[in-house]
Amino acid sequence: MRVVVFGYMTWGHRTLEAVLAAGHEVPLVATHPYSENPYETIFNDSVAELAAKHEIPMLVRHRADDDEVVDRIRAAQADAVVVANWRTWLPPAVFTLPRLGTLNVHDALLPAYAGFAPLNWALINGEPEVGVTAHMMNAEFDAGDIVLQRATAVRDEDTIVDLFDRTLGMFGPITVDALELLATGRTDWQPQDRTRASYFHRRSDEDNRIDWNWPARDIANLVRAQVDPYPNAWCLHEGRRLRVLAAGVTESPYGGTPGRIFIRDGDGGVVIVAGADARHGRNPGLVLRRVRTDDGHDLAAAEYFTRMGGYLT
Secondary structure, X not given: OEEEEEEOHHHHHHHHHHHHHOOOEOOOEEEXXXXXXXXXXXXXXXXXXXXXXXXXXXXXXXXXXXXXHHHHHHHHOOOEEEEEOOOOOOOHHHXXXXXXXXXXXXXXXXXXXXXXXXXXXXXXXXXXXXXXXXXXXXXXXXXXXXXXXXXXXXXXXXXXXHHHHHHHHHHHHHHHHHHHHHHXXXXXXXXXXXXXXXXXXXXXXXXXXXXXXXXXXXXXXXXXXXXXXXXXXXXXXXXXXXXXXXXXXXXXXXXXXXXXXXXXXXXXXXXXXXXXXXXXXXXXXXXXXXXXXXXXXXXXXXXXXXXXXXXXX
């Protein structure tokens, strides 16, 4: 088939690689320009460089809603368009052009976690599994009928990097398999249950600030959802930013005021009181294991907190 690819960062790179490796002809690639956004510099294998290597004509756009985009796709005589990590809305004038439609590949088990940073949000929320969905594009973000969906369990020790690696490995295969299904002429895809839909915004620095009123488990999930190379979860200690690199949840309850630096725990850990109702003394605490100071020093929590008492905010 003749497949136009819209892609960005490592997700788009892997998708374009898979489409080419499967023997499809790619007459056109569209990608975004380089961005300084911290979330867009982490896994940033270049779609533009891969397209140039294969001498594929290319469009570079923040938004693909102009007449030239429509004209170029029409001239490409595309059987299908594949979209992977395209960051802005595609208008109907674009996604309705190809003969077989436009296939979007999204790293979530839609209809939940449409939008941005779905793996981070899912891990923060303690979801038991994450995955990838290949769906037909319509006028709503990530809302079209599902062609294929594949899942992987979230293990207790998983970080965001583990989930990234496993779901990224699904992008190429699910794209190729979905294109094969499109080529059969089938159109009886599974509509999304919109009563189960959720849509998430881009993450920012403020989203990584620890709220000690959260339950300890939720804070621990935030920490593992923001491990390096992502921007880390953070709080303030004596007015200075403190990044949290590793944390866990205590087996015993700890009572008091959320954010209180309470007691040393095991080999290098420090317990912090957590939870909006911590005053009742029935909540587990959060064990800080490793922290990073604002000048870049990584320390065991017990090395950083040389005395107990005081508060994290």
